[in-house]
Amino acid sequence: MDNRYDVIVIGGGVNGTGIARDCAMRGIKTLLVEKDDFGAGTTGASSGMIHGGARYMLHDVETTKKSCLDSGYIQKIAHHLIFRIPFLIPVTSREKFSRINLNLIDAYFEAYDKFAVLKGGKPHTRLTKEQALRIEPGLRKDLIGAVTMDEWGIDSHRLCLLNALSAREHGAAVLKPAEVVGFLIEGRRAKGIRVSDNGRYREVFAKLIVNASGPWIMNLSRGAGLDVKIRPGKGVHLVFERRYSNYGVIAKAVDGRQIFIIPYKNMSLLGTTDDDYYGDPDNQSVTQDEVEYLLQGMESALPDIRNYRIISTTSGIRVTLFEWGKNEDDLSRYHRVFDHEKVEGISGIISIAGGKLASYRLMSEEATDLACEKLGINARCRTHLVPLPGGEEMQDPEEIGKQYGIPAFVARRLIARYGARIHSVMEAGDATGRSPVCICESVLEAEIRYAVRKEMAKSLLDLSRRTGFGTGPCHGAQCLLRGSWILAEELKLSIDEMDGMIQEFLQKTWQKRMPVLNYNQAPQEEMNRFIFQLWRTGHGG
């Protein structure tokens, strides 16, 4: 592998992959370095919404406008990854001045409608109690009315992956998994990075380094004598077994913050918390208090929420720009590109922090513009014009189903993952390629082979990020062996390596569902563990 590049981008989140794509498309020789997997950090743990940021309209109208505008672009370049999430904001008679409140919310979204057109959202509507209950029968019965609005969801893991794939197709190199351990600084100039690749240290040089390492940015910058100040905030979601509501429902938590439950793929997501976080970003765990906070809050809108089955949690670190004296919720979601030449006088490196998923493309464009300026390159951004891999033409699930002999609903799932590339996915499997391996999430054998051959998947965890494999209610009890056997075939792993991969997967997913296990799930969990402990030791029971 080459060790000289024009630009090295650190971080495989949505910003890093977005910047790498933009750079590559402008003809810059680019290297993308990711320490784990694309979207394995903050991006993957986000709510997966490219929303307009209605929440920020009062104190941060610029973020709202930019988010709306850019989410319009994202829809055009990755229409297959996007799904509509209609939201419903219920108002109950328990609140003080509830009637006035309902009018206020109505007026608020009247104003938001101006921005919502930018992203192709439908205008808000006001519902009576009966209308709202017809849409969402689980709502509290002391409802007096509701307001609806429109947002968009996206598969955030695949968004990162597609950006990285697109970067690679435009000539960028991708190094994954490989962790950056330090910068090579000569005088007042950053010359390159030291990277740990497969247990070996390597040095890679570049004219410019772009640090988009998200929650790790402070630690990494400090080593180079740079100051990138962020205020990390932990955000937690609970993942429900299935779609428990038709609409996204917004409720107030005990401290007055807004939380929501949204239908997301075939699950529901309840989120989110927002607390300052001072711990290690590599080692986050969800606490029982956080689970309780979310459940208690959502109970005020959907009183039966505790009867629904929670199968997992997500936890991620928001990277917000540092501000003193504000509550977590009131922090600006605006982003910033740090030009270290101007501040610390160290050239050859820039950093990017802050922002929202919805405006990632815009941030990447700004960062790449600065990079081009520094490198003296005169090329324009085209990331909003050229579709991401698979985002080319729309596919018809009925036709795809007929063509490959699979049910239309499976075809719909596949199209949501692969878009126009579904044909090359289906070619990746042999005779048994079209039979499902993971039934909860309907992942086909062909997808597993495709993920290894074309999408840089190297482990079960990578596979689950790309396809949802093993993330359903059975947590891999039924599919893990078969899936890892296919992976081992593709990656040419030994049985021991395959066992190691299974263990890693189970340990990581266990940490995510441990805080939400209840008494009915414990026996199932134990059964699973028993099976896999037997596999691990190679002994029967």
Add this chain to the structure above:
Amino acid sequence: MEAEVIVIGCGPAGFSAALGASANGKDVTVISNPASAAGFFSGAVFAPGHPYKAMDLFVDALHDGGYTFKFHRNETKQILAENGGAIETGIYSEMSGVSETSNLFKKRVLFIGFENLREYIPELICSRFREKYPELTAGWGVRRIKLESIVRDAWISKITLARLLEEKEYRARFIETILRLNDIMDYDAVIFPAVLGIDSSAEIFRELQKGLKPEIGELLSVIPSVNGIRLLRAIRMALKKRGINFIPSMGAGFTLSGRLITGIKIAGDTKEIMNAGKIIYAPGRFIGGGIKSGRQFVEPLFGLPIFNGKRALTGYEVLYNDSYWDEHAGFRVGVKVDELLRPLNEYGEVFLENLFAAGSIIQQFSGVGMSGSVYSGYSASQDAA
């Protein structure tokens, strides 16, 4: 209704307790959840130190119920399991007889898998053994069969397949499919996963063997296991044959007089078993479903405290363990008992004098396999006498 001995729970421990008490001439009633978890039996009983009387009673009674064991006294064999591991034991399902490793090494052996049975991977078993014993396993082969005439679904579980094979029509098609394999006669042994029927497994086994020259056999199963369901059926049948009263329900409460339990209430019923002499409690590993939503952890019927080591536990401590690969709470925790197997409270005292615990609910008995359950059940029945 009255009973001299009430046994709650009917796995290996409860069953042994019922057998032991019945052998002592007691009038026994067994209460057990009809939907109990039967998944934990591989088909082989780990019984170090056998022969002993409890195990003899257990195995004999199961034989009456239709579950036949191969039995090697004072000798252990390595039996191959579905996961490619081997279990060392002297007592195992008759159908697993062929899968003794000493029988299989240096022979031509065909492992049969099914396209639709996705969780069973015969190639994996072979690979594991080939990595360890390349020469001994040179004659091993794998065949994946499509069960088109039986299942259309892309995926079937072991238990569903075993249930399907209970139907005459499907069974005939299955046997036909197997016998139609051309080169199968060249092998010395043909090995299946444990799916060959539930109640009529012996029959299927015989019919298959009749048409085949090579010996046939099943592997020991990994949970959720067909062997476990066969065992439960055999237990019910054996109880019936021995005339032991069986109530398919759960204990829902009890009446107390001083430190003696006088009656057990039955769930979903107004009936109560009165004048209960002795109660043997064998609800199994999950402690009757005692782990409640993380905050609370008690044994649900009698409120027995659950221990881990010396301390009584809260639910949080039971469920929350960062490492998936540490032993799970269900294996580590349980009730503490005195030498007569009576549960103790937090202060180490017996507080219910006619209650005896048996099986994996006893903390000290977790992890010693089925023989521990059988032995503790039997002991409890002797103590209760």
